[in-house]
Amino acid sequence: MDVLSDVIGAVRTGxxxxxxxxxxxxxxxxxxxxxxxxxxxxxxxxxxxxxxGAAPLVLHAGDVVLxxxxxxxxxxxxxxxxxxxxxxxxxxxxxxxxxxxxxxxxLPEVIHxxxxxxxxxxxxxxxxxxxGELTDPGLGADAAIPALLDLMLLFxxxxxxxxxxxxxxxxxxxxxxxxxxxxxxxxxxxxxxxPWTVEELGARAGLSRAAFSRRFTALVGQPPMxxxxxWRLTTAARLLRETxxxxxxxxxxxxxxxxxxxxxAFKREHGVSPGRYRTRRQAEDDIxxxxxxxx
Numbered sequence: 001m002d003v004l005s006d007v008i009g010a011v012r013t014g015x016x017x018x019x020x021x022x023x024x025x026x027x028x029x030x031x032x033x034x035x036x037x038x039x040x041x042x043x044x045x046x047x048x049x050x051x052x053g054a055a056p057l058v059l060h061a062g063d064v065v066l067x068x069x070x071x072x073x074x075x076x077x078x079x080x081x082x083x084x085x086x087x088x089x090x091x092x093x094x095x096x097x098x099x100x101x102x103x104x105x106x107l108p109e110v111i112h113x114x115x116x117x118x119x120x121x122x123x124x125x126x127x128x129x130x131x132g133e134l135t136d137p138g139l140g141a142d143a144a145i146p147a148l149l150d151l152m153l154l155f156x157x158x159x160x161x162x163x164x165x166x167x168x169x170x171x172x173x174x175x176x177x178x179x180x181x182x183x184x185x186x187x188x189x190x191x192x193x194x195p196w197t198v199e200e201l202g203a204r205a206g207l208s209r210a211a212f213s214r215r216f217t218a219l220v221g222q223p224p225m226x227x228x229x230x231w232r233l234t235t236a237a238r239l240l241r242e243t244x245x246x247x248x249x250x251x252x253x254x255x256x257x258x259x260x261x262x263x264x265a266f267k268r269e270h271g272v273s274p275g276r277y278r279t280r281r282q283a284e285d286d287i288x289x290x291x292x293x294x295x
Contacts, residue, residue, distance in 0.1 A: 003176060004161070006189045007103050008154060010238045011096045013281070016149035018091025020134055023047070025083050033072040036094040037153065040065050040075065041127055045086035050074045051110060062115025064123065066156055068107035070095075089127065089134075093153055096237060098270050099230070102221050106172040111160050122155045175219035180205035184216060184224065192232045193255040198224050233269040236262070240278040247274050 020043075021029070031038060040049070042059045049057040049065055051073045058078070059065060067073060070092075078084055095104065113123075130148040133141050161173050175181045184201045187194075201224055202212030216224045232254040239250045251262035266274045 003182070003185050003189050004103075004157065005154060007101055008150075008157070010234050011101050011104065012093050012150070012153075013096050013241060014094040015146050016091060016093045016153070018089060018130065018134065018145070018149055020131065021088040021090055023077065023086045023088065026077050028074055028076045030074045031067075031072065034070045034092065034094075035097050036070045036092050038067040038070060038073075038092045039090070039153075039156065041089040043087040043089055043127075043131070045084055046078050047086045047088070048076045048078060049110070050076060054110070057110070057112060059112075060115060064113040064156060066107075066111040066113075066160075067109065068104060068111060069109055071109050073110075089131065091149060093149070096234075101230075101234065102175075102227075103172045106221075111156075113156065113159055113163075123152060123159065126152045126155060171219070171221075175216075178215070178219055180207050180212065181216050181219050184212070185220075188228055188231055192228070192235050193253055195255065196224075196228055229265065230269070232256075233266055236266060236274065237270060237277065240274055241281045250274065 023029075023045075040059070042061050042063045044061055046058065046060045049059055051057070051071060056076075057065070075088070075090075077086070097104065126148055130145065130152065133145050133148065138144075161176070175185065184205045187201060187204050188196065198213055199209050201216075202209045205212050205215075207215065213224060216227075220227055222230065236250050236254045239245055239253065243250075245253070247262070248259045251257075251259045254262065256262035256265070263274055266277070270277055272280065
């Protein structure tokens with residue numbers, strides 16, 4: 001199992017969205033905080049990103065910025081006094097943060113991927129396809145645009161996670177790269193319903209129970225069994241959002257033989273019962289679909 005893809009697929013909710021923006025002269029666009037990940041790609045020209053408490057960030061053509069925690073920020077003209085047009089691709093992904101995955105909490109407030117020689121080939125390819133669909137939507141655009149946005153998010157996070165060797169020294173980056181902890185994470189993500197124990201995961205990682213537990217906790221930020229429970233209930237939330245499986249089936253797929261035990265654990269983690277969570281999410285999706293159609 002590709003753990004990064006599995007994590008993003010499980011915690012992203014609703015439909016991502018994006019649009020192209022053309023700016024000229026003196027301008028400023030404010031973006032309010034929201035529970036998701038925002039992004040901006042500078043297609044042409046340049047601009048500044050202003051975040052409270054931080055120095056302005058100058059962005060040039062080919063630069064990409066992500067706001068992994070949905071922080072409030074603004075984009076403005078470069079401030080040179082010249083009429084420098086800018087063409088931007090801006091969008092956002094809604095994320096389930098109840099509670100947030102360690103990957104999301106490990107990311108900084110702003111990720112800036114600077115343009116470089118040759119650019120970001122995979123990102124550039126997706127941006128070109130996405131730009132074409134946004135400018136001149138073809139048959140199947142309603143399916144193509146969200147799929148391309150999902151691909152872009154994965155490629156951007158991959159670029160950041162693997163772009164700097166020092167970044168892999170600690171936190172979630174190190175957990176994915178660590179042979180022992182990475183192997184245990186793949187086991188959990190491959191089969192969350194399995195009655196895993198610390199001993200068995202440690203054996204899969206090639207470490208003693210104590211050594212594995214210490215290493216896993218240090219890198220992931222949670223003990224192995226805590227993460228296993230979290231991932232089971234995150235998987236359950238995804239199944240409730242995306243399928244019509246009855247609650248006993250969802251419970252079984254997530255390692256709970258008793259629907260009552262599942263409901264109790266789910267409410268403790270997400271604050272509502274599984275049935276209420278499903279109903280609420282479906283209502284939110286209906287509102288989002290209606291708003292998109294109205295736009």
